[in-house]
Amino acid sequence: MPMRFGFISTYPPTQCGLATFTASLSGALTAGGTAESRIARLLESAPAAHRGREAVGDGVGGVGGVDIVAGDPRTAARSIDRLNRCDVVIVQHEFGIYGGPDGDEVLALLAGLTVPTIVVLHTVLTEPTAHQRIVLDGVLAAAGAVVTMSETAHRRLLTGYRVDPAKVGVIAHGAPESTFPVPVPAATPTIGTAGTDTETDTPTVLTWGLLGPGKGIEWGIEAMAHLKDLRPSIHYVVAGQTHPKVLLHQGEQYREGLQRRIERRSLTGSVHLEGRYLDTPTLASLVAAADVVLLPYDSTEQVTSGVLIEAVAAGKPVVATRFPHAVELLSGGAGIVVPHRDPVSIAEGLRRVITSPELAASMSRAAAAAAPDLRWSAVAKQYRFLAERLIAQAGVVAA
Known part of the structure; x- marks a missing residue:
């Protein structure tokens, strides 16, 4: 039975x-x-x-x-x-x-x-x-x-x-079974800085999950402003609807504030807030296309993050703030942790991963080693x- x-x-x-x-x-x-x-x-x-x-x-x-x-x-x-x-x-x-x-x-x-x-x-x-x-x-x-x-x-x-x-x-x-087997990317051409002739695909940074205060997206946006010198420009995608409880009590204030920040920083061409519902196949495709996953959470207490687990299981390099689960899971080399609410440090972490194909590949290999148990x-x-x-x-x- x-x-x-x-x-x-x-x-x-x-x-x-x-x-x-x-x-x-x-x-x-x-x-x-x-x-x-x-x-x-x-x-x-x-x-x-x-x-x-x-x-x-x-x-x-x-x-x-x-x-x-x-x-x-x-x-x-x-x-x-x-x-x-x-x-x-x-x-x-x-x-x-x-x-x-x-x-x-x-x-x-x-x-x-x-x-x-x-x-x-x-x-x-x-x-x-x-x-x-x-x-x-x-x-x-x-x-x-x-x-x-x-x-x-x-x-x-x-x-x-x-x-x-x-x-x-x-x-x-x-983590979803659909993320396996984990692809380990080969080294890609190094990203250049403003004024160089480097030709390569636009690097994509991805954050996903239900949106609301505490997710730290504002620090991710500010970090993008510190990376304007990179060529081609980084594309930062924030995918996820506003959390239902946040929507009930605050409406779309947080998302609207993020959009105003994007406009003030002249980032409308490189930062995109994707607010529609994404089904599992669509989200899986979005994750697969990302070069780096960014988790800029404000919490210093968070001991569990499903998005972090899914990012590692998908073989993606991760840049995360030093919340407890990130410190633990990324200690094996699948990503790097940075201080909370610090866009300069976030930007530096992203720059390291995006401009160093060897580092990104080593992070993917570390993620692949951890993935089966997830x-x-x-x-x-x-x-x-x-x-x-x-x-x-x-x-x-x-x-």
Whole structure:
């Protein structure tokens, strides 16, 4: 009988990193009919079409799904009842996706589950508020196993929170299978500076993901202003819609501010904000065509970045600010890290990669070495192994 996985998470059509993560992991686990899954989708409010009644979707793997609406204990109770028919439940944790102060409604959900649970932590704060610490300590105590997606997050969790170390393990964020095999480019002609006769294709720098304050795109734009001397000129593409929560509360203020910055810096011909939705094949083509991926994030806390994982898995040289996940993943040579909010340093990092084909090729080779362990298929195997271990342990206890 196929293993039955339950999931508690945001989920498409919701647009956020956790929704994409869950859809990808569920798809990898159920590929080939080897497992089934049931999705309990987290919502801030009930969809208009389903208000007043249970919202049941098709789910994944032929099992179906339900919605959990923040502040509505009836939807939580229905979801718990269905999830307890699974063999194991994978719970995504981020403070902002559950109802209640600091998402404390997650504690009632975990308390109602009678099957083994795997909690996946997308954020581990170094300085949580008192209530955030209470919530996360409760989550850790209720979980059968806890997954962090970087060694940095693992260390931070063990040193900063009350948790049984035997519960905690590291499984990387996955990357699409379509990015493999990883191409390792041959050396390309060196880019010249203004006034030279160098002829080559226009180098493309790419940033992608949902847009909003904290992404640091403004520093990437400012960096382009420091690279105007390069010939041919660099083309910087920022691909991604505005994050739905940002759009709800702030509209397009951030994107419009970026566009004004582009115009003030006379970069309209070389910096492009691509705001339309890009399906998977279109985004894959855009990533494949990029010469460098730029992640100029403001956060100094970020221990997980799906875009960073996908960039490395695609064999692309990366220039990133020194957020923890970048420092860890790029230490093997797949990219370089630069100070936060420092367009001069960002520009220098990009210049090094773009003007040195040998450096770019060595970064791609380092990425290729890391890539196989980042495929969703490889990640799913680790989750399946962990689930089997928890189920076996639960059987021993029950006996």
